[in-house]
Amino acid sequence: xxxxxxxxxxxxxxxxxxxxxxxxxxxxxxxxxxxxxxxxxxxxxxxxxxxxxxxxxxxxxxxxxxxxxxxx
Amino acid sequence: xxxxxxxxxxxxxxxxxxxxxxxxxxxxxxxxxxxxxxxxxxxxxxxxxxxxxxxxxxxxxxxxxxxxxxxxxxxxxxxxxxxxxxxxxxxxxxxxxxxxxxxxxxxxxxxxxxxxxxxxxxxxxxxxxxxxxxxxxxxxxxxxxxxxxxxxxxxxxxxxxxxxxxxxxxxxxxxxxxxxxxxxxxxxxxxxxxxxxxxxxxxxxxxxxxxxxxxxxxxxxxxxxxxxxxxxxxxxxxxxxxxxxxxxxxxxxxxxxxxxxxxxxxxxxxxxxxxxxxxxxxxxxxxxxxxxxxxxxxxxxxxxxxxxxxxxxxxxxxxxxxxxxxxxxxxxxxx
Numbered sequence: 122x123x124x125x126x127x128x129x130x131x132x133x134x135x136x137x138x139x140x141x142x143x144x145x146x147x148x149x150x151x152x153x154x155x156x157x158x159x160x161x162x163x164x165x166x167x168x169x170x171x172x173x174x175x176x177x178x179x180x181x182x183x184x185x186x187x188x189x190x191x192x193x
Numbered sequence: 194x195x196x197x198x199x200x201x202x203x204x205x206x207x208x209x210x211x212x213x214x215x216x217x218x219x220x221x222x223x224x225x226x227x228x229x230x231x232x233x234x235x236x237x238x239x240x241x242x243x244x245x246x247x248x249x250x251x252x253x254x255x256x257x258x259x260x261x262x263x264x265x266x267x268x269x270x271x272x273x274x275x276x277x278x279x280x281x282x283x284x285x286x287x288x289x290x291x292x293x294x295x296x297x298x299x300x301x302x303x304x305x306x307x308x309x310x311x312x313x314x315x316x317x318x319x320x321x322x323x324x325x326x327x328x329x330x331x332x333x334x335x336x337x338x339x340x341x342x343x344x345x346x347x348x349x350x351x352x353x354x355x356x357x358x359x360x361x362x363x364x365x366x367x368x369x370x371x372x373x374x375x376x377x378x379x380x381x382x383x384x385x386x387x388x389x390x391x392x393x394x395x396x397x398x399x400x401x402x403x404x405x406x407x408x409x410x411x412x413x414x415x416x417x418x419x420x421x422x423x424x425x426x427x428x429x430x431x432x433x434x435x436x437x438x439x440x441x442x443x444x445x446x447x448x449x450x451x452x453x454x455x456x457x458x459x460x461x462x463x464x465x466x467x468x469x470x471x472x473x474x475x476x477x478x479x480x481x482x483x484x485x486x487x488x489x490x491x492x493x494x495x496x497x498x499x500x501x502x503x504x505x506x507x508x509x510x511x512x513x514x515x516x517x518x519x520x521x522x523x524x525x526x527x528x
Contacts (some may be wrong), residue, residue, distance in 0.1 A: 141199070168198065179207055187194040188202065189247050191260030193294075193361065193429050 124148040200240040204487040212487040215286050216277030223453045224271040227487030227501050232406050233463035233509035261429035264339040265438040267449050273324040276317045285421050292400035293348025293397040298327050300479030306368035309417045319411040327410045329476040337404030346399030347465040350483050363427040371419040396434035402485045409473030457504035467513035
């Protein structure tokens with residue numbers, strides 16, 4: 122049986138309160154926006170993903186930009 | 194510090210639990226009628242977009258100095274805060290929420306430490322959502338955005354100033370040793386019901402007090418000492434008038450949400466959260482005295498706030514306890 126479509130997986134994730142990207146991955150898919158980002162700059166993203174794929178989560182997360190805190 | 198992921202603020206506390214992740218997103222919703230009636234919980238219509246403040250040099254200097262994130266809202270649009278955890282770890286966190294630096298639970302001015310007398314924070318997972326200012330036991334007044342400086346925000350009513358606006362949030366994890374003790378087995382509960390050449394003029398918004406809604410603010414079931422206040426992370430959320438969003442970000446302007454009347458006409462469901470049976474916090478006397486948006490509008494203009502007529506609501510759908518299951522989030526035409 123074919124896996125559910127991206128749209129179905131998105132709806133399923135929303136209904137179950139699960140992370141959409143995780144749900145898509147369980148269905149063997151990646152979201153359209155990620156696919157578009159990779160296809161727009163395939164060499165750069167291929168290199169980036171290959172260099173990160175074996176790194177531990179905490180090391181990868183350091184690359185995600187933090188929300189800056191200021192003076193308030 | 195939190196990260197921005199899929200229009201949500203993600204907080205991680207690897208020093209407490211490497212798996213722990215807590216996130217907050219801001220849900221678009223309908224503005225409930227501002228009358229004497231207590232409404233059930235409305236649904237979410239999806240996440241507001243969030244952007245890093247530091248990416249927009251055209252923002253006013255004081256906004257940039259505060260850092261944090263920016264979110265577009267229409268005048269008189271409502272929101273609710275949706276709390277969620279990570280897969281495999283439900284590390285409890287204490288969440289302090291203020292609007293214009295007025296604490297949404299106590300009505301007092303923002304202070305950094307967690308306080309217990311009165312409790313000035315909510316606890317996740319006991320509290321899955323926060324929709325407004327706590328005014329009475331089991332009743333809040335909905336968070337509704339209004340331009341800062343027009344006298345509608347709770348901040349302006351209580352301080353006579355329009356200085357901060359927006360939302361201020363801090364998240365404090367449970368101490369590692371307490372979490373290790375609680376982690377397994379989980380207790381069983383009884384269920385009862387700047388640099389810019391052309392600065393963008395300020396379009397800052399503050400939150401006023403909208404209609405009355407049934408929502409309990411749950412008591413902290415833990416000891417104050419159980420929270421690791423050295424690990425607290427905080428963020429300033431600037432609310433930006435949606436009509437100025439495109440000028441600032443170049444992105445499409447979010448459409449206006451449906452009204453309560455539209456929603457009621459469509460016969461869609463409303464919701465009620467059932468906690469774990471403990472008495473809720475009493476609500477704030479200070480916040481209870483704040484004038485609602487509807488009454489202020491009537492006072493200032495002599496006319497009723499548009500969309501303020503009561504609507505019929507069916508028996509609400511019951512959610513909870515702990516309600517880690519999602520509060521339904523619907524797509525809406527025109528989004």
